[in-house]
Amino acid sequence: MTRPLRAEISLSALQHNLQQARNAAPESKVIAVIKANGYGHDMQIVAHALNTADAFAVASIEEAINLREAGIHQPIILLEGFFDVDDLLLLQAYSLQPVIHSMHQIEILEEASLTYAFDVWMKIDTGMHRLGFSTMETKQAYARLHECDAVETIHAMTHFANADDQENLSTAYQIALFKKTIEDVGINATTSLANSAGILGFPDSHADWIRPGIMLYGASPFVDDDIESLSLKPVMNLVSELISVREVMRGESVGYGGEWICPEKMRVGVVACGYGDGYPRHAPSGTPVLVNGQRASLIGRVSMDMITVDLRDCEANIGDPVMLWGDGLPADEVALHAETIAYELFCNIAPRVPRVEIK
Numbered sequence: 001m002t003r004p005l006r007a008e009i010s011l012s013a014l015q016h017n018l019q020q021a022r023n024a025a026p027e028s029k030v031i032a033v034i035k036a037n038g039y040g041h042d043m044q045i046v047a048h049a050l051n052t053a054d055a056f057a058v059a060s061i062e063e064a065i066n067l068r069e070a071g072i073h074q075p076i077i078l079l080e081g082f083f084d085v086d087d088l089l090l091l092q093a094y095s096l097q098p099v100i101h102s103m104h105q106i107e108i109l110e111e112a113s114l115t116y117a118f119d120v121w122m123k124i125d126t127g128m129h130r131l132g133f134s135t136m137e138t139k140q141a142y143a144r145l146h147e148c149d150a151v152e153t154i155h156a157m158t159h160f161a162n163a164d165d166q167e168n169l170s171t172a173y174q175i176a177l178f179k180k181t182i183e184d185v186g187i188n189a190t191t192s193l194a195n196s197a198g199i200l201g202f203p204d205s206h207a208d209w210i211r212p213g214i215m216l217y218g219a220s221p222f223v224d225d226d227i228e229s230l231s232l233k234p235v236m237n238l239v240s241e242l243i244s245v246r247e248v249m250r251g252e253s254v255g256y257g258g259e260w261i262c263p264e265k266m267r268v269g270v271v272a273c274g275y276g277d278g279y280p281r282h283a284p285s286g287t288p289v290l291v292n293g294q295r296a297s298l299i300g301r302v303s304m305d306m307i308t309v310d311l312r313d314c315e316a317n318i319g320d321p322v323m324l325w326g327d328g329l330p331a332d333e334v335a336l337h338a339e340t341i342a343y344e345l346f347c348n349i350a351p352r353v354p355r356v357e358i359k
């Protein structure tokens with residue numbers, strides 16, 4: 001038998017979550033964001049399950065080529081654009097649409113003598129201060145893009161820095177600044193602002209295209225709302241089994257560093273899943289897991305291939321199922337214990353963990 005750890009990927013949950021994005025922004029087209037291997041879920045599985053999306057977005061040309069070779073025909077947007085002049089041939093060969101965020105990229109476009117033109121997404125920086133043209137530069141960038149033979153249609157976009165916090169006033173400011181810049185410069189383009197938090201929390205941001213990422217995978221984009229209240233379904237069930245169950249005496253320690261000391265004689269289970277699989281090494285004792293569908297706690301340090309769990313409150317034997325997160329144990333809850341976010345938990349799932357489609 002093979003090692004029991006696997007990431008089950010629910011196709012119907014992906015489709016449900018896409019529909020939730022459409023319901024929240026019924027007038028907008030959807031760019032499904034599937035960078036970082038579909039947030040760790042397997043980009044090809046995700047793209048095929050979401051084949052009703054209007055477009056896809058990825059971070060690299062390699063990811064985009066992978067999608068084209070898997071038969072994806074929708075527009076594919078490169079969120080970091082292209083990096084040098086040689087990339088332009090690949091944009092042509094695979095029909096890709098770059099984000100244009102710097103004068104450096106515009107210079108490359110101006111100097112390249114292309115016989116082919118593509119759509120571009122001009123990124124305006126309204127407060128994230130990562131990628132994009134400042135509002136001062138936007139007029140010049142727009143004019144120069146207009147003059148480029150390689151540019152077919154210009155779309156305009158921006159990205160939010162604080163939309164995960166619905167009380168934060170900077171999102172409304174970013175929306176207003178984006179709209180004002182479009183108007184002042186006289187930009188005639190379809191527009192896109194909203195990530196998942198914008199879609200669910202800021203209706204003013206919906207515009208022509210929405211860009212859902214994390215909500216598609218069934219995790220919350222907000223610090224204060226759980227997926228149940230947002231009607232999202234978890235897509236990944238990270239599941240394994242107990243590979244050992246034993247009694248450890250009171251006062252004895254469990255695992256590296258002896259960090260957990262048994263307060264009484266107790267049953268300890270060992271689960272095949274560790275930081276070598278992407279489970280967070282800094283998850284502390286008390287982080288929840290489901291054993292046979294019942295809540296139990298991680299105890300002691302996370303090892304490379306295993307974790308140990310407290311079985312005092314569970315009926316459990318070797319071979320019984322364990323869920324690290326998924327249906328009944330939101331990744332957001334595990335992330336909170338591990339002082340991270342579900343995005344990182346998903347992205348960190350190692351290549352050695354098989355992704356298995358579940359209808």
Ligand SMILES: *Cc1c(COP(=O)(O)O)cnc(C)c1O
Pocket residue numbers: 033035079159194195196197211212213214215221
């Ligand atoms: C990753 C990303 C998104 C999706 O963000 P979520 O918070 O996962 O919804 C949208 N737009 C851009 C530019 C991104 O980089």
